[in-house]
Amino acid sequence: MIPELGQFALILALVLCGAQAVFGLVGAHLRDERWQSVVRPAVAGQFVLVSTAIAALVHAFVSFDFSVTYVASNSNSALPTFYRVAAVWGAHEGSMLLWIWIISVWTLAVAVFSRHLPPTFASRVMGVLGIVSFGFVLFTLATSNPFDRLPLDQIPADGRDLNPVLQDPALAIHPPLLYVGYVGFAVAFSFACAAMLEGKFDQAWARWTRPWTTLAWCFLSVGIALGSWWAYYELGWGGYWFWDPVENASFMPWLIGTALIHSLAVTEKRGLFKSWTLLLAILAFSMSLLGTFLVRSGVLTSVHSFAADPTRGMFILGFVGVVITAALSLYAWRARELRSTAGFEGTSRDAFLLYNNIFLIIATVIVFIGTLAPLVNDAFGLRTISVGEKWFTQMFPPVFLALSAVVAIGLHAAWKRGRLADSRSRILLGFGIASALGLTLIYGAYGPGKGMSVVGVVFGLWVIVSSLFDPVDRWRRKLSLPRAIVGMTIAHIGLGVGVIAVSTVESYTVERDIALGPGETATLGRYAYRFDKLEPVEGPNYDGVRAQITVLRDGKPITILHPEKRNYWVQRSTMTEAGIESRWNMDLFVALGEDLGGGRWSIRAQLRPLIDYVWLAAALMALGGILAATDRRYRTRVEEEAGARSAVAEAT
Amino acid sequence: MTARQKRLFMVAGIVAGVGAAAALALTALRDNVMLFYAPSEIAANMPASNERFRLGGMVEKGSLKKTTGTLDVRFYVTDYKKTVEVQYSGILPDLFREGQGVVAHGRMQGNVFVADQILAKHDEKYMPPEVARALKDNPPPPNMGQNTDEGT
Numbered sequence A: 001m002i003p004e005l006g007q008f009a010l011i012l013a014l015v016l017c018g019a020q021a022v023f024g025l026v027g028a029h030l031r032d033e034r035w036q037s038v039v040r041p042a043v044a045g046q047f048v049l050v051s052t053a054i055a056a057l058v059h060a061f062v063s064f065d066f067s068v069t070y071v072a073s074n075s076n077s078a079l080p081t082f083y084r085v086a087a088v089w090g091a092h093e094g095s096m097l098l099w100i101w102i103i104s105v106w107t108l109a110v111a112v113f114s115r116h117l118p119p120t121f122a123s124r125v126m127g128v129l130g131i132v133s134f135g136f137v138l139f140t141l142a143t144s145n146p147f148d149r150l151p152l153d154q155i156p157a158d159g160r161d162l163n164p165v166l167q168d169p170a171l172a173i174h175p176p177l178l179y180v181g182y183v184g185f186a187v188a189f190s191f192a193c194a195a196m197l198e199g200k201f202d203q204a205w206a207r208w209t210r211p212w213t214t215l216a217w218c219f220l221s222v223g224i225a226l227g228s229w230w231a232y233y234e235l236g237w238g239g240y241w242f243w244d245p246v247e248n249a250s251f252m253p254w255l256i257g258t259a260l261i262h263s264l265a266v267t268e269k270r271g272l273f274k275s276w277t278l279l280l281a282i283l284a285f286s287m288s289l290l291g292t293f294l295v296r297s298g299v300l301t302s303v304h305s306f307a308a309d310p311t312r313g314m315f316i317l318g319f320v321g322v323v324i325t326a327a328l329s330l331y332a333w334r335a336r337e338l339r340s341t342a343g344f345e346g347t348s349r350d351a352f353l354l355y356n357n358i359f360l361i362i363a364t365v366i367v368f369i370g371t372l373a374p375l376v377n378d379a380f381g382l383r384t385i386s387v388g389e390k391w392f393t394q395m396f397p398p399v400f401l402a403l404s405a406v407v408a409i410g411l412h413a414a415w416k417r418g419r420l421a422d423s424r425s426r427i428l429l430g431f432g433i434a435s436a437l438g439l440t441l442i443y444g445a446y447g448p449g450k451g452m453s454v455v456g457v458v459f460g461l462w463v464i465v466s467s468l469f470d471p472v473d474r475w476r477r478k479l480s481l482p483r484a485i486v487g488m489t490i491a492h493i494g495l496g497v498g499v500i501a502v503s504t505v506e507s508y509t510v511e512r513d514i515a516l517g518p519g520e521t522a523t524l525g526r527y528a529y530r531f532d533k534l535e536p537v538e539g540p541n542y543d544g545v546r547a548q549i550t551v552l553r554d555g556k557p558i559t560i561l562h563p564e565k566r567n568y569w570v571q572r573s574t575m576t577e578a579g580i581e582s583r584w585n586m587d588l589f590v591a592l593g594e595d596l597g598g599g600r601w602s603i604r605a606q607l608r609p610l611i612d613y614v615w616l617a618a619a620l621m622a623l624g625g626i627l628a629a630t631d632r633r634y635r636t637r638v639e640e641e642a643g644a645r646s647a648v649a650e651a652t
Numbered sequence B: 001m002t003a004r005q006k007r008l009f010m011v012a013g014i015v016a017g018v019g020a021a022a023a024l025a026l027t028a029l030r031d032n033v034m035l036f037y038a039p040s041e042i043a044a045n046m047p048a049s050n051e052r053f054r055l056g057g058m059v060e061k062g063s064l065k066k067t068t069g070t071l072d073v074r075f076y077v078t079d080y081k082k083t084v085e086v087q088y089s090g091i092l093p094d095l096f097r098e099g100q101g102v103v104a105h106g107r108m109q110g111n112v113f114v115a116d117q118i119l120a121k122h123d124e125k126y127m128p129p130e131v132a133r134a135l136k137d138n139p140p141p142p143n144m145g146q147n148t149d150e151g152t
Helices: A002-030 A039-062 A069-074 A081-089 A092-113 A119-143 A169-198 A203-234 A245-270 A274-297 A310-338 A349-379 A389-410 A420-446 A451-476 A483-508 A612-629 A638-651 B003-032 B039-044 B129-136
Strands: A385-387 A510-516 A521-524 A527-538 A542-553 A556-561 A564-568 A573-577 A579-582 A586-597 A600-609 B033-037 B053-059 B072-078 B083-089 B101-109 B112-119
Touching: A002 A039, A002 A092, A002 A119, A002 A169, A039 A069, A039 A081, A039 A092, A039 A119, A069 A092, A081 A092, A081 A169, A092 A119, A092 A169, A119 A169, A119 A310, A169 A203, A169 A245, A169 A274, A169 A310, A203 A245, A203 A274, A203 A573, A203 A612, A245 A274, A245 A349, A274 A310, A274 A349, A349 A385, A349 A389, A349 B003, A389 A420, A389 A451, A389 A483, A389 B003, A420 A451, A420 A483, A451 A483, A483 A600, A483 A612, A510 A521, A510 A527, A521 A600, A527 A556, A527 A600, A542 A579, A542 A586, A542 A600, A556 A579, A556 A586, A564 A586, B003 B033, B033 B039, B039 B053, B039 B083, B053 B083, B083 B101
Parallel strands: B033 B053, B083 B112
Antiparallel strands: A385 B033, A510 A600, A521 A527, A527 A542, A542 A556, A542 A564, A564 A573, A579 A586, A586 A600, B053 B072, B053 B101, B072 B083, B101 B112
16 A cells, blocks of 8 residues: 555656646746746645655565565565665665655755745746656656566565665665765756756856755765775775776766866856856766666666666666757757856966866766767677776876866966966975975885876875965964865865875785685785684674684784675675775775685785775865855845845956 | 967867877777677687687586685686686686676687686676677577576
8 A cells, every 4th residue: 555655646746847847947938926836836745745755665665565576676574674774775766766856855955945046047947857857757657666566476475685785884875875966966957957048147146056066066976985985895896996887977977067066166256157167067967867877778887787678778868868958959049148258367267277177078088988988889880899997097197187286276376367476486385395295105105106106196285285375374364264265175185185095095005816724824015914714604684704814014913804705695695795994094905705615715905005085085075065065155145146246247 | 469369379279188188098998998709709700819808608507617725717608609718817706606697808818718807797687788699699598597596
């Protein structure tokens, strides 16, 4: 009964999405207030209905309702409650429902916080969001209904269990965060479409759009980082990024989103890059949709791929095609009217943000080519190919190093006119400090490594030092330190930390795959891993073995690691639980391979310097973003808007 | 220099930069593309010994041989028409099973494929699209290749 209620709620939600789209867009076009007044209630109703639907699915999972196909395939009576809830988004159908629920939450937030916006504009934003929601609800109902029941005679006594790789706390919260990010770009997209429909695109628009975009970007950053962290310790591969197509699918919207939040800054402050910003807003969401298509259609070989279903792929491709084509047509129609009038110099902050955008776009193109070249080849009926990881690892570092240099220098540039000559001493001082620190660190702690890594560490430090000048200055001169500045500083420090961490871990990781028996020792530089013993373990829905491995440095024991190999009963699958100790400067990592016979096991032993700082970097960026997005000036009311607009007009 | 000329220079610079980057990228791409081979394709047209490529198919049942106490393994990959022997030294992925799909990266040495990387997928129902396509024309015989899943 309750699953049917969920499905019924979802069908009603579809109707309300349609109403939201029609009344929002047509109402705004007719400038009819009665039509527009329907939009907010429709949004609220849709939120309640989708919440009901997802609650119904949670209920089915928690109460072991194995008559529901989706529950029977993804749960089991031995599955702990926490994972029964997380299992809701553990496979395709439920994760679509989660996606819909998140878009309804974003839409509700827009409905609540858009009251100070011009009414027709707000209606159009919600109208466009309505179209997007409509597409996804229809997709779910038509091709991926999580409430489908099994025929009575096929109801199993117990479920087939949640995929064991997903039974992990980080992975339970990784998809929701990622979706919040993906879907958040739908808000920026809707703001862009609404502005184009409205034919009004000014600095106020950029100020309304910025906090939404920044927040979405923060969630995406954390979501991606959590996924990477999970792959690191759960898959037992011992790395933070594998250039897997699905990882790339989340990375592309992040890169475009990063470009977008910077371009929005220029549009808000200077009224420049208007059409470019619009295009980025469309692209960021297009990349989210493309990612959805890649993951859901199973067209690419990836660890994340769901078993392929061509109808789903075609549906999403069709929907994505319609949405993107419509948005780009609208853009082609309107962008000509958005000529920016003000100029800027090649060394101004405006220009540096332009360079930032260029490098981010290049980075996106690299990922795009590497990810989609196999598909394009297939489409033309050529040989099946794949693009090796080396493509990315060769192409990416130079671009990101150049980007770091742009950030480190650009932070000193003033708007409009660069007057970089005034800041020359600061730029050089920053670079000097960074070089001295970086070279000391590299040669003191690690010894010579790849040239690119040395440059990376120095440039990373340069970004950090450069981003500290302005806040320190303001603090010394007892000037106000708005949240936006603090946030920006923290996020840029995050970038620096990330560049340093990636450079170090890429160059100084020590790894060995080796066969070890009890009592035997494998050496990695100054460190050694000693295999002490193996013992059986048992969990709620698995059994397995746990090894005890002592790590020694210069012959002295420093810690004991406990990697596990688990057999999950229901799906009969084998899982690796790596043994990891995180220290401030490196991770000691060990994973069990398999029983090689003769009492020996294959063991993957690694030392990864600074790897945790990769995720810290993402956390810093997200924290900075949240601070910046909650800056006081975004809480302005309508009355102030007019004043701000005329003041800006003077400035340009 | 007028503002217009300046802008022209900047645009020209950007175009040149992007062009150079694209040229570099295409060169790098050509060097890093790996072709996919199914066992029958290798039999029909042996790849050069210095060409690194992807081999895909099913792990033949009963073919996995480990050398006790070492990381060395040998097994056969089949598309139910031809088979290729694979040699690998390293840790096999958790979902590596006989009778299931596999993709390996490596080179041919004589008639043996020496793999430097073995990929198996995390969803056991999932089959890499290349493998699925390679097997499409050669359905497995009834007693082979079915995922009977004895566990490991």
